Amino acid sequence: MQHSSTPTSVSQAYNIATRYGRQHIADSDNLFEVIKDVISSLPVVYIILDALDECENPAEVASCFASIARDISSLRLCIFSRDVLTIRTEFEGVPTIRLESSLIQQDINSYISTSLNQLPGKGTEAQDHAYTKISAAADGMFLFAALVVQNLSHAVDSKSVREVVASIPTELDGIYSQALEKIGSQSLHRRNLARKLLLWVCCATRPLSWKELQSALSWDDAKEMLDEDQRPFRDSVLDLCYPLIEYRPEKDTFHVVHFSVREFLCNFPRHASLSAASSRLLISLPIANQEIAQVSLAALSMGPIRHNMKVNLQLYPLVRYATENWCKHLISSSFDQDLCKRYENFAASPVTRSTWISRFLLWNRESSPLQRIVKLQKEVYEWMNQLSDNTDIGIFNAEDLADIQRALIDLDELPQSQNMESISGFERNIIVRDLARSYTMAGKIDQGIELFETALSRLRKLRGMDSVCTVWLLNSLGIFYDQKALTHQALETQLEALAIQEKHLPADHLDTTLTINELGRVARHLGEYEKAEGYHLRALQTLRKALPESDGQIVWTLNTLARSYRREGRTEEALKLHRQALEGQIKLHGKDHPHTIWTMGDIVRCLRDLSKLQPAVEMLQTVYEYRVHTLGPLNPDTLWTLNDMALLLESQGDIEKAKRLHSEALAGQVTVLGIKHSHTLWTKSALERLDFAGASN
Numbered sequence: 001m002q003h004s005s006t007p008t009s010v011s012q013a014y015n016i017a018t019r020y021g022r023q024h025i026a027d028s029d030n031l032f033e034v035i036k037d038v039i040s041s042l043p044v045v046y047i048i049l050d051a052l053d054e055c056e057n058p059a060e061v062a063s064c065f066a067s068i069a070r071d072i073s074s075l076r077l078c079i080f081s082r083d084v085l086t087i088r089t090e091f092e093g094v095p096t097i098r099l100e101s102s103l104i105q106q107d108i109n110s111y112i113s114t115s116l117n118q119l120p121g122k123g124t125e126a127q128d129h130a131y132t133k134i135s136a137a138a139d140g141m142f143l144f145a146a147l148v149v150q151n152l153s154h155a156v157d158s159k160s161v162r163e164v165v166a167s168i169p170t171e172l173d174g175i176y177s178q179a180l181e182k183i184g185s186q187s188l189h190r191r192n193l194a195r196k197l198l199l200w201v202c203c204a205t206r207p208l209s210w211k212e213l214q215s216a217l218s219w220d221d222a223k224e225m226l227d228e229d230q231r232p233f234r235d236s237v238l239d240l241c242y243p244l245i246e247y248r249p250e251k252d253t254f255h256v257v258h259f260s261v262r263e264f265l266c267n268f269p270r271h272a273s274l275s276a277a278s279s280r281l282l283i284s285l286p287i288a289n290q291e292i293a294q295v296s297l298a299a300l301s302m303g304p305i306r307h308n309m310k311v312n313l314q315l316y317p318l319v320r321y322a323t324e325n326w327c328k329h330l331i332s333s334s335f336d337q338d339l340c341k342r343y344e345n346f347a348a349s350p351v352t353r354s355t356w357i358s359r360f361l362l363w364n365r366e367s368s369p370l371q372r373i374v375k376l377q378k379e380v381y382e383w384m385n386q387l388s389d390n391t392d393i394g395i396f397n398a399e400d401l402a403d404i405q406r407a408l409i410d411l412d413e414l415p416q417s418q419n420m421e422s423i424s425g426f427e428r429n430i431i432v433r434d435l436a437r438s439y440t441m442a443g444k445i446d447q448g449i450e451l452f453e454t455a456l457s458r459l460r461k462l463r464g465m466d467s468v469c470t471v472w473l474l475n476s477l478g479i480f481y482d483q484k485a486l487t488h489q490a491l492e493t494q495l496e497a498l499a500i501q502e503k504h505l506p507a508d509h510l511d512t513t514l515t516i517n518e519l520g521r522v523a524r525h526l527g528e529y530e531k532a533e534g535y536h537l538r539a540l541q542t543l544r545k546a547l548p549e550s551d552g553q554i555v556w557t558l559n560t561l562a563r564s565y566r567r568e569g570r571t572e573e574a575l576k577l578h579r580q581a582l583e584g585q586i587k588l589h590g591k592d593h594p595h596t597i598w599t600m601g602d603i604v605r606c607l608r609d610l611s612k613l614q615p616a617v618e619m620l621q622t623v624y625e626y627r628v629h630t631l632g633p634l635n636p637d638t639l640w641t642l643n644d645m646a647l648l649l650e651s652q653g654d655i656e657k658a659k660r661l662h663s664e665a666l667a668g669q670v671t672v673l674g675i676k677h678s679h680t681l682w683t684k685s686a687l688e689r690l691d692f693a694g695a696s697n
Contacts, residue, residue: 009037012548032064033550033587036072044074052081054259059086066090101140108138108145115149126158126165133165143258147175150243176264177274179244184278186240193217193232194240195281196291201245202262203288205325207253210234211317219295226298226318290333296322297330297342300356307351309358309410323359327376331383340384350403357407361423361431369427370434371594371631373404398444405435405448409455412472425472425511426553429518432476434594436483441636443677449480468504471497475515482522491522510546510553513539517557520564529568536561555584559599566606575606592626594637600626601644608648617648636679639668643683655690662687 013034039045047065055061058081069077081087083098112134121127130152138145148168155161169175183194200208200216208216218231237254238247246257256262265283274282299322305311311319330343347353361369377400408431411423439448456473463469474497481490494515501512520535536557543554562577578599585596600623607616624645627638642665646658662683669680 007038007041009034032068036068039068039072039075042074044076046076047078049077049079049081051259052079052087053084058084059090062087062090069094099140104140104142105135105138108140108142109135111142112138112145112149115146116152119149119153119155121155121158121161124158124161126161130161130165133168137168137170141172143260144172144175147172147243147257151178172260173264176244176261177278179242180274180278180281183241183281184275190240191277191281193237197237197241197245198265198281199283199288199291201254201256202265202283203285203292203329204321205328206321207248207251207255208321209252209317210247210254211252211314212321213237213254215299215316215318216292216295216321219298224298226295226302284334286332286334289329290336290339293326293329293333294339294342296326297339297346300326301342301346301352306349307355309355311359319359320363323356324364327380331376331379333383335383335386343380343384350406353403354406354410357404358410361407361411370404370431370438374400374438398439398442398447401435401438401442401444402447402451404431405451408432408435408476409451409473412459412469425514426556428472429475429479429514430556430595432479436480439480440483441673443674445480445484449477449484452477452480466500466503468500471500471511471515474500475518478518478522482525487522487525491519491526494519494522508542508545510543513542513553513557516542517560521560524564524567527567529564532564533561533568536564550584550587552584552588555581555588556595558584559602563602566602566609571606571609575603575610578602578606592630594630597623597626597630601641604644608651613648613652617645617652620645620648634668634672636669636673639665639672640679642668643679643686646686650690659687659690662690 039047049061049065052058052062062079065077065079069075079087079091109131112131116122116127116131119127134145134148137148148164151164152161155164167178169178183191186194196217196219197213200213214231214234214237215226217237218226218228220227220230234247238245243257244261245254247254265281266285296318299305299316299318302316305316305319313320330339333339357373360373364372377397381397408428411428436445436448439445452473456470456477459470459473460467474493478490478493478497481487481493498512498515498519501509501515505512516535516539520532520539523529523532523535540554540557540561543551543557547554558577559581562574562581565571565574565577582596582599582603585593585599589596600619604616604620604623607613607619620641624638624641627635627641631638642661646661646665649655649661650658666680666683666687669677669683673680
């Protein structure tokens with residue numbers, strides 16, 4: 001059954017995306033909720049998921065669809081997958097059919113017969129013999145039968161048909177071995193190209209378009225550069241690795257013909273019978289990642305690309321893939337001095353680094369972009385230092401934070417084009433908020449303030465004092481001033497931003513609600529809770545006219561309003577709103593997202609204020625576990641959770657356990673933040689207080 005019109009949830013998701021300046025799906029669109037809503041609007045829906053086991057996160061996809069199927073009785077869901085424990089667990093108790101070879105042999109025979117009849121030699125004795133042999137050897141595997149039939153397509157007479165049939169192996173790996181031996185028998189140049197092709201198709205984080213793959217294959221090992229004259233022809237590439245690789249014209253992407261090809265190529269200890277030339281086509285994942293990282297960094301280091309935000313992806317098709325994935329490949333690669341030098345050359349220039357980050361923010365729309373970039377940077381440092389004695393990598397590197405901040409400033413000067421999409425005010429506001437906190441943890445908040453003040457001064461000279469273009473910088477400065485406890489200065493800055501917006505923008509503009517919410521937050525910090533509540537309710541009224549209740553900006557506003565309620569002593573109301581916000585954040589981001597975890601912490605504070613100490617302790621334990629998983633055990637927020645747990649345990653009278661948790665937090669804070677950091681000093685004083693109290697008793 002078809003919808004007579006576009007479902008409301010789809011229209012809403014599209015309108016929100018365009019309002020936020022996006023043209024594609026992002027994590028915040030909560031795709032599974034949209035799917036669920038569309039399914040709910042129809043009397044019956046049939047969904048078939050093929051090859052679920054080949055998804056990047058099969059258990060997560062399985063969990064989402066299993067949840068939808070349990071909630072909506074009109075959904076008829078059919079899933080095809082190999083028997084994987086995590087998938088089977090998600091669908092435990094549902095009807096299952098195990099496809100034994102005998103059950104599908106008739107279908108395979110029909111496929112073989114039809115396929116052979118389309119080849120030359122129809123009706124000959126040799127082809128009848130081929131049918132019998134292929135049917136017996138397939139043993140329930142369609143893919144096996146298809147690959148053998150493809151080999152027969154090259155036969156020119158009955159003799160060559162019999163030769164192909166005589167060489168049919170007993171299993172799928174045998175077919176792949178034959179294909180590798182065929183490649184291995186070709187010229188050195190073709191073997192080298194085939195090796196690169198298999199490496200990129202099997203190890204890239206996503207399917208590559210033909211232009212991307214063609215550019216990647218033009219890498220010259222001797223010259224260490226991408227050579228346009230060495231870009232191969234598409235038909236030649238397909239012929240080269242036939243039948244292991246296929247081209248899908250509907251998406252213009254290259255893939256292995258089946259997931260098992262990648263397993264075969266990356267599991268080379270099983271293939272001792274291969275010739276030396278063919279064995280060199282097998283893939284070692286660390287070495288493959290090393291080569292892809294090298295080519296990706298080279299693509300980003302090209303003169304026209306290095307410092308240029310405006311990238312022509314037709315001329316430089318590999319730049320987007322390299323921007324999004326070079327870190328992943330580098331940290332997954334085997335350690336190599338040449339690769340280290342290439343990274344050091346790439347990272348030597350602050351402009352190069354901030355240009356990369358700007359592109360990453362624009363192109364990679366996964367949630368928590370700041371945390372993702374900081375985590376990637378840290379993992380790169382760990383990879384670089386794995387052979388040294390330097391263990392002081394740190395959690396928040398001020399130089400890295402400055403790179404991110406400069407990237408945001410550079411984005412403001414970039415006009416929207418077909419290759420680049422703007423970041424919404426809300427998305428940028430969230431990044432700035434996280435950035436201010438990270439600067440504080442690094443003890444470098446003044447550096448961040450100086451960068452924004454310089455950018456604001458420069459922009460005012462270009463655009464004027466009350467240009468609407470300056471508002472986001474004023475808002476950002478307000479957040480940074482507030483983070484440094486310059487609360488009155490933050491208030492003046494946010495009021496200045498609001499005055500400009502009210503002069504130039506419509507009353508219901510979404511960016512204006514960001515400023516209003518910031519004013520509410522500053523008012524709360526000044527102890528003006530009634531005024532703070534008024535600001536947040538004003539923002540909420542505007543947002544609800546334009547956005548659905550599930551939108552991230554509304555969820556964030558509810559959570560901030562709840563903090564004002566708690567400060568006013570309206571704890572029950574605050575708890576209700578925090579729980580509503582938590583539900584929205586879980587749907588938008590997942591349970592272990594940093595912002596979701598913060599909201600759980602807000603709920604803990606409400607439970608504590610209501611003297612519900614045991615539920616507070618239990619939830620705080622969950623917060624700690626999520627922070628360890630998401631942020632790491634030495635992240636300052638993770639360590640501070642230990643302090644919070646210690647305070648709750650102290651309230652329950654468990655002084656010894658409270659002291660142990662404070663001591664654990666202190667050891668981590670000294671390592672990560674230093675002995676003079678405010679967190680470290682606070683924990684030290686808490687321990688001294690408990691020790692003194694114990695001695696007094």
